[in-house]
Amino acid sequence: GAGVSQSPRYKVAKRGQDVALRCDPISGHVSLFWYQQALGQGPEFLTYFQNEAQLDKSGLPSDRFFAERPEGSVSTLKIQRTQQEDSAVYLCASSPGTSGISFTDTQYFGPGTRLTVL
Amino acid sequence: KQEVTQIPAALSVPEGENLVLNCSFTDSAIYNLQWFRQDPGKGLTSLLLIQSSQREQTSGRLNASLDKSSGRSTLYIAASQPGDSATYLCAVEGSQGNLIFGKGTKLSVKP
Numbered sequence: 244g245a246g247v248s249q250s251p252r253y254k255v256a257k258r259g260q261d262v263a264l265r266c267d268p269i270s271g272h273v274s275l276f277w278y279q280q281a282l283g284q285g286p287e288f289l290t291y292f293q294n295e296a297q298l299d300k301s302g303l304p305s306d307r308f309f310a311e312r313p314e315g316s317v318s319t320l321k322i323q324r325t326q327q328e329d330s331a332v333y334l335c336a337s338s339p340g341t342s343g344i345s346f347t348d349t350q351y352f353g354p355g356t357r358l359t360v361l
Numbered sequence: 362k363q364e365v366t367q368i369p370a371a372l373s374v375p376e377g378e379n380l381v382l383n384c385s386f387t388d389s390a391i392y393n394l395q396w397f398r399q400d401p402g403k404g405l406t407s408l409l410l411i412q413s414s415q416r417e418q419t420s421g422r423l424n425a426s427l428d429k430s431s432g433r434s435t436l437y438i439a440a441s442q443p444g445d446s447a448t449y450l451c452a453v454e455g456s457q458g459n460l461i462f463g464k465g466t467k468l469s470v471k472p
Contacts, residue, residue: 247404276459285365285450285462286405299459334404338458349395350460352404 247353249335255359256325264320264356266335273340275318276350277310280332289333292318293340325360332357363388367451367463374441375471382436382466384451389429392454396425396436399448399465408449409436441470 248267256262268275274293278286279302288302294315303310307325312318322329332355338348364387374380384394393412397405409418409425411434417426424437438445448467452460 274458278460278462283464285452285464286460288455288459288461291459302459336405336460340458349407349410351407352397354402354404 247335247337247351249333249353249356251356252354253357253359255361257361258325258327260325261321261323262325262358264322264333264358266318266320266337266353268316268318268335268337269351270316271339272337272351273315274338274348274350275312276336276338277318277320278334278336279304280334280355282331286334289320322358325358327360330358330360363391363453363455363461365451365453365461365463367449367466369466370464371467371469373469373471376441376443378441378470379437379439380441380468382438382449382451382468384434384436384463386432386434386453386461389432391429392458394425394427394434394454395452395460396423396434397450397452399450405450438468441468443470443472446470 250265277289280286290310291299292312307323309321334355336350336352338350366385368383395410396408411418411427422439427434448465450465452462
């Protein structure tokens with residue numbers, strides 16, 4: 244596709260429900276990032292994939308958060324037993340990732356999924 | 362731990378003014394610095410990327426500078442237009458390629 248797409252765009256969940264957020268990166272992009280953006284804040288890093296390998300998950304706030312990218316393209320961020328503090332916009336970004344360890348590629352962001360936990 | 366600060370948090374200017382947005386970071390060991398624009402309900406659009414070896418980048422009416430030693434970057438917008446109204450985010454790249462963002466500056470350009 245032309246850009247990064249995310250679905251759903253909006254999700255309302257009752258506290259305790261599980262949710263799954265999908266990211267379709269730009270075709271051929273090696274690197275994929277998930278960020279969480281709370282209201283009035285800048286995005287905060289959650290996790291990073293290079294192809295199917297999850298190389299960094301240091302930003303995941305708890306073990307209720309889980310991300311996967313099994314075939315190195317589409318990625319899913321899953322949140323189990325959602326809490327009100329999980330309410331945020333979840334942004335996905337991809338980059339060509341051809342610069343080795345020093346990533347000087349621009350990251351292309353999707354429109355985000357706005358999650359509201361009631 | 363790298364921290365990114367943006368000043369001011371909000372800015373309102375009349376159309377046609379030149380303006381400067383500021384960004385500071387605590388750890389000068391960065392790979393690059395990027396400026397993004399975020400419109401309400403939308404994702405981030407990359408405006409300019411400055412590699413650590415560079416001092417500035419220009420794109421149209423935008424000019425971004427980087428001073429690694431002092432941990433500062435500025436985004437200069439010339440001849441502002443109402444269409445420039447948005448939140449501008451500064452981000453530095455971490456060791457794994459993840460971006461560390463400031464909280465942004467919300468810009469409003471009045472016609």
